[in-house]
Amino acid sequence: AREGGRARAEGAAPWAVGLVLVSGMCSLALALAKAALRWPAPGHAGGADDVEAGLWWAMAAWTATAGAGALWVARARVRAHVRQRSSDLEDPLLGGESQEGSGGGRAGAVRKLAKLSAPDWHVLAGASFFLVVGAVANAAVPRFSGGVVNAVSFGYDRSAFRTQLCLLTGAAVVNGIGSGCRGALFLIQIARLNRRVRERLMEALLAQDLSFYDVTPLGDITSRMNNDTSKLTDTLGLNTNVLLRNLVSIAFLLGFMLHLEPRLTLLTFAVVPVATVTSKVYGTFYRKKTKETQTSLAEAGTVADETLGALATIRSFAAEELMAAAYSEKLETFYVLQKIQAYWYIAYMATMTALPQLSQALVLLYGGHLVLEGRTQPGTLVSFLLYQQTLSSAFSNLGDVYSQMMQALGAADKVLELLERVPLFDNRSGAVRPLECRGEVALVGVQFQYPGRDRVVLKNFSLCVKPGECCALCGPSGGGKSSIVKLIQRFYEPDLGRVLFDGRDLHTLDAHWLKRQIGLVGQEPVLLARSVRENILFGLEGEGTTEEMEARMIKAAQRANAHAFVSALPDGYETQCGEKGTMLSGGQKQRIAIARALVREPRLLLLDEATSALDAESEALVQAALEELMTGRTTLVVAHRLSTIAAADRIVVVEGGEVAEAGTHEDLIRRDGTYAQLVRRQLGGGSSRASKALLMAGGEQDDEEGAEDAPPTLE
Ligand SMILES: Nc1ncnc2c1ncn2[C@@H]1O[C@H](COP(=O)(O)OP(=O)(O)O)[C@@H](O)[C@H]1O
Numbered sequence: 001a002r003e004g005g006r007a008r009a010e011g012a013a014p015w016a017v018g019l020v021l022v023s024g025m026c027s028l029a030l031a032l033a034k035a036a037l038r039w040p041a042p043g044h045a046g047g048a049d050d051v052e053a054g055l056w057w058a059m060a061a062w063t064a065t066a067g068a069g070a071l072w073v074a075r076a077r078v079r080a081h082v083r084q085r086s087s088d089l090e091d092p093l094l095g096g097e098s099q100e101g102s103g104g105g106r107a108g109a110v111r112k113l114a115k116l117s118a119p120d121w122h123v124l125a126g127a128s129f130f131l132v133v134g135a136v137a138n139a140a141v142p143r144f145s146g147g148v149v150n151a152v153s154f155g156y157d158r159s160a161f162r163t164q165l166c167l168l169t170g171a172a173v174v175n176g177i178g179s180g181c182r183g184a185l186f187l188i189q190i191a192r193l194n195r196r197v198r199e200r201l202m203e204a205l206l207a208q209d210l211s212f213y214d215v216t217p218l219g220d221i222t223s224r225m226n227n228d229t230s231k232l233t234d235t236l237g238l239n240t241n242v243l244l245r246n247l248v249s250i251a252f253l254l255g256f257m258l259h260l261e262p263r264l265t266l267l268t269f270a271v272v273p274v275a276t277v278t279s280k281v282y283g284t285f286y287r288k289k290t291k292e293t294q295t296s297l298a299e300a301g302t303v304a305d306e307t308l309g310a311l312a313t314i315r316s317f318a319a320e321e322l323m324a325a326a327y328s329e330k331l332e333t334f335y336v337l338q339k340i341q342a343y344w345y346i347a348y349m350a351t352m353t354a355l356p357q358l359s360q361a362l363v364l365l366y367g368g369h370l371v372l373e374g375r376t377q378p379g380t381l382v383s384f385l386l387y388q389q390t391l392s393s394a395f396s397n398l399g400d401v402y403s404q405m406m407q408a409l410g411a412a413d414k415v416l417e418l419l420e421r422v423p424l425f426d427n428r429s430g431a432v433r434p435l436e437c438r439g440e441v442a443l444v445g446v447q448f449q450y451p452g453r454d455r456v457v458l459k460n461f462s463l464c465v466k467p468g469e470c471c472a473l474c475g476p477s478g479g480g481k482s483s484i485v486k487l488i489q490r491f492y493e494p495d496l497g498r499v500l501f502d503g504r505d506l507h508t509l510d511a512h513w514l515k516r517q518i519g520l521v522g523q524e525p526v527l528l529a530r531s532v533r534e535n536i537l538f539g540l541e542g543e544g545t546t547e548e549m550e551a552r553m554i555k556a557a558q559r560a561n562a563h564a565f566v567s568a569l570p571d572g573y574e575t576q577c578g579e580k581g582t583m584l585s586g587g588q589k590q591r592i593a594i595a596r597a598l599v600r601e602p603r604l605l606l607l608d609e610a611t612s613a614l615d616a617e618s619e620a621l622v623q624a625a626l627e628e629l630m631t632g633r634t635t636l637v638v639a640h641r642l643s644t645i646a647a648a649d650r651i652v653v654v655e656g657g658e659v660a661e662a663g664t665h666e667d668l669i670r671r672d673g674t675y676a677q678l679v680r681r682q683l684g685g686g687s688s689r690a691s692k693a694l695l696m697a698g699g700e701q702d703d704e705e706g707a708e709d710a711p712p713t714l715e
């Protein structure tokens with residue numbers, strides 16, 4: 001019942017608008033009739049004055065009506081705009097750095113888009129030229145049509161008739177060609193803008209810090225890239241075209257009309273736009289009401305579904321009447337809305353049909369009066385009727401364009417937001433490219449938390465891995481091991497402290513050089529949807545001739561235990577890995593990832609749980625490949641496999657973002673601290689000889705047996 005009440009309250013609004021419009025139209029009709037009846041009264045000298053008085057009377061009534069309507073519309077528009085703005089601000093992508101920079105609203109967006117279109121100025125200049133040509137020809141057509149009528153109305157002026165007809169034909173042809181060329185050039189500009197926006201967007205996205213991707217769903221980003229970009233360029237481009245065409249058209253139409261007959265022009269211009277826009281706006285309101293009605297019916301449907309779907313439950317509560325009442329209530333809302341819609345229909349239909357015709361009558365009244373007085377020619381009146389139609393369709397197009405432009409500007413806002421987002425840090429800031437690389441990596445007093453999260457992940461963390469050293473990180477999951485690996489790759493910046501490579505701050509080093517020195521094998525190898533060859537040689541384009549690269553690739557694949565299975569694939573190294581490497585097994589992918597790391601001969605190797613996602617059999621193969629990879633390089637290995645950890649030169653136990661303890665396997669076992677506990681827990685009751693050996697001597701263990709039992713893990 002409450003909903004019905006609200007609907008009824010809303011129902012008062014259309015009544016008010018309808019009343020204003022209908023009374024406006026009635027007074028207009030009355031004024032017209034009054035003027036027409038009185039004129040021309042026989043022997044009444046003031047006939048012309050009467051007509052003009054009636055006319056101004058009508059215009060006053062009309063302007064008041066239209067003003068009320070316009071105010072009403074403006075209010076609704078502003079409200080919708082405010083609502084739209086506040087919902088925009090809740091958008092996750094709008095959060096972050098760019099927010100201050102993106103002020104300026106619609107006008108700002110338009111200015112930025114104009115700047116984005118600036119490189120296409122020559123295309124736009126061509127389009128504008130044809131725009132003007134087309135508009136001039138278009139505006140000339142009614143004039144020549146009137147000329148033809150004039151030529152045939154006062155006696156038959158054959159030559160004027162022919163001339164005017166030729167001019168008319170010429171204008172039509174020029175109009176057609178001009179419109180075509182203008183449209184084509186605008187389409188080309190849209191396509192160029194589309195390409196440019198996408199390219200810039202891609203650049204902007206590639207420059208973002210990784211924390212942006214941590215907090216932003218990928219779907220949102222791709223939707224911006226695809227839907228919003230298309231909406232921006234296509235809808236906006238198309239509508240700009242329509243907008244400009246109609247605006248320029250209107251300008252030229254008015255110019256021609258003023259030149260032809262200033263008095264009639266003033267009248268037409270006062271009446272036609274108002275009539276067109278009012279009926280347009282009214283149509284929009286009416287459609288909105290229709291939508292509301294449909295929604296309320298859907299709500300009633302939901303209640304019915306719920307009721308019939310759970311009938312047994314409802315019966316067991318003897319709640320049939322209750323549900324029937326709930327359904328009736330929804331239907332009542334629907335009925336009220338439909339009734340309101342029906343009332344709207346009166347005003348809607350009246351406006352849509354009567355307004356344009358009444359405005360035409362007004363022009364005819366005054367124009368006819370002028371012709372009868374001999375102050376203008378009948379052809380001019382014909383021209384004006386045609387002008388009125390052209391003008392009214394131009395204004396009607398403008399009404400369509402407005403709402404679509406607003407939508408497209410909303411999409412533009414979103415795209416521009418992303419285009420202008422400033423990354424938290426510039427990952428391309430450094431420029432130093434040292435000639436020598438020792439491969440020493442150090443974290444000094446690092447404090448780190450992920451941007452936008454309040455949990456401190458690393459606290460005053462220090463670690464130095466000497467050139468050629470193999471350092472293992474272990475400890476409970478969530479301790480911060482992977483975060484260390486990410487910091488070394490400069491995916492994030494530490495909040496405090498420094499991350500050094502060969503004694504230099506990472507942000508001073510050239511990003512390409514740095515990444516060329518580092519090899520990474522992670523838990524889930526990510527292969528790109530390309531061939532095996534392209535995956536292994538990824539990022540090495542131009543480092544050698546094709547033959548050299550081929551030899552390097554095969555050598556790397558052999559050392560990574562991958563050559564045999566890749567050669568056995570039907571297409572060998574040309575086999576497509578498929579989306580994210582789904583064509584290959586986990587162990588195969590990992591060995592390709594190892595080959596990819598090997599072929600680059602990195603100075604520093606980062607291994608993050610590289611074998612943890614594999615079954616025992618592929619783990620042994622991958623482990624062997626990893627050992628090949630680790631020889632002779634600085635290695636930082638995050639592992640849970642006891643044998644890998646125990647074999648390291650140094651073990652660092654990371655717990656709660658801090659170094660819990662560090663030393664060799666023997667040291668740590670002897671200390672009997674966290675590490676020894678972890679080892680013992682993993683091996684607790686373990687029957688494996690290898691495991692027992694690990695606990696006692698450390699390091700010396702039998703790989704064969706280790707692979708047979710489930711590999712002992714440390715977490
Ligand atoms: N991308 C991320 N964004 C926010 N928090 C993260 C992210 N990655 C990891 N964390 C958090 O940081 C902490 C350390 O994680 P991580 O370095 O992955 O630990 P480990 O590798 O030792 O298991 C965890 O609490 C985890 O929830």
Ligand SMILES: [Mg+2]
Pocket residue numbers: 481482483608609
């Ligand atoms: Mg981890």
